[in-house]
Amino acid sequence: MDTPIYRFQDMIDYFDRKGITYTSGTEDIVSFLSKNNYFFKLISYRKNFTKNNKDQYTNVSFELLSDLASLDMQLRYLLMKMALDLEHRIKTIILAEITNNLTEDGYSIIDTFIATSKDPTKRKKDILGYSKYSKYSSTLYEKYKAHTPIWVAFETMSFGTLIDFVEFYLKRNAESEYHYLSKNLYSIKNIRNTAAHSSSLLNEIVEDIEQFDSSELVTTYVYKRIRNKTSAKKKLNNFRIYDMTVLYIIYDQLMPKGRTKSERKKEIYKFLLRARRNNDLYLKHNQLHSIYTFFCKIILPK
Numbered sequence: 001m002d003t004p005i006y007r008f009q010d011m012i013d014y015f016d017r018k019g020i021t022y023t024s025g026t027e028d029i030v031s032f033l034s035k036n037n038y039f040f041k042l043i044s045y046r047k048n049f050t051k052n053n054k055d056q057y058t059n060v061s062f063e064l065l066s067d068l069a070s071l072d073m074q075l076r077y078l079l080m081k082m083a084l085d086l087e088h089r090i091k092t093i094i095l096a097e098i099t100n101n102l103t104e105d106g107y108s109i110i111d112t113f114i115a116t117s118k119d120p121t122k123r124k125k126d127i128l129g130y131s132k133y134s135k136y137s138s139t140l141y142e143k144y145k146a147h148t149p150i151w152v153a154f155e156t157m158s159f160g161t162l163i164d165f166v167e168f169y170l171k172r173n174a175e176s177e178y179h180y181l182s183k184n185l186y187s188i189k190n191i192r193n194t195a196a197h198s199s200s201l202l203n204e205i206v207e208d209i210e211q212f213d214s215s216e217l218v219t220t221y222v223y224k225r226i227r228n229k230t231s232a233k234k235k236l237n238n239f240r241i242y243d244m245t246v247l248y249i250i251y252d253q254l255m256p257k258g259r260t261k262s263e264r265k266k267e268i269y270k271f272l273l274r275a276r277r278n279n280d281l282y283l284k285h286n287q288l289h290s291i292y293t294f295f296c297k298i299i300l301p302k
Contacts, residue, residue, distance in 0.1 A: 011039045019056030020046070022063065029062060037069050044203040045069060048288065059284040067278045072202045074274065076195040078267050079244065082251050083192035085264065089254055090162065090181070091154045094169060097176060098150060106149040113168050123161075131156040159189055180217050180253070187246035190239075201240055206287040208237045218242070221249045225297050235294050248299065268299060 045068040117123035131137035163185040226232040
């Protein structure tokens with residue numbers, strides 16, 4: 001049976017039924033759900049909290065959910081900027097290595113990338129084909145559709161295809177200094193796609209969703225900063241925490257010193273301060289406090 005649409009009074013009734021308290025007036029809540037955020041996204045953050053034997057959430061308020069939603073939005077914007085910075089940086093450093101390699105002409109590497117893929121026709125379309133329909137890149141398509149060089153491919157391929165290319169490139173270039181990127185860029189893709197689609201990042205942040213082996217890059221970086229390895233590993237079992245951690249580590253290691261990196265660092269520190277602004281809402285939620293502390297230990301200088 002399909003779930004019926006919730007009218008605004010149904011949403012208020014849901015809060016009451018589920019033990020979600022509110023100090024705001026119902027008119028203000030309806031106004032918020034009409035103009036600032038929508039009900040389905042707001043209540044998704046309830047997944048971070050436990051319920052009692054009456055199927056009600058404990059110590060959860062509308063104001064708490066609203067604050068998490070606000071933090072999530074700000075975090076998505078910040079991480080999206082970091083992901084875009086990294087995408088540009090990755091293209092730049094890989095192109096620099098290819099440019100310095102006198103055995104590369106910029107064309108054969110794309111030819112081989114296409115030919116060795118499971119589906120060469122699809123791969124070629126992934127690289128250039130979709131630009132045919134774009135007002136912004138159709139001229140590139142017309143000029144290079146017969147034979148595409150790497151510098152054009154980087155302008156037209158998706159981030160997912162870029163990751164596939166980087167994996168392909170690193171396998172055939174043992175001397176590259178960027179092998180630590182291998183297998184780690186998929187986490188950046190996850191964050192980038194989630195942020196770009198305005199999907200929630202913090203709605204299941206306390207759950208041990210998966211059990212998997214962290215990459216050496218992550219464990220080396222994290223364990224140097226967090227002594228309690230058991231606690232750190234438990235955090236990293238949550239793929240949202242893991243992906244955000246990977247993004248930060250690669251950003252820290254790959255981005256050069258300069259204005260862009262400095263600005264992002266300031267934005268990160270500003271976000272960490274903002275996260276504590278309504279600290280009273282979180283006093284009884286130790287898991288969220290623990291996750292906040294985890295990231296502070298990774299990010300903030302000792």
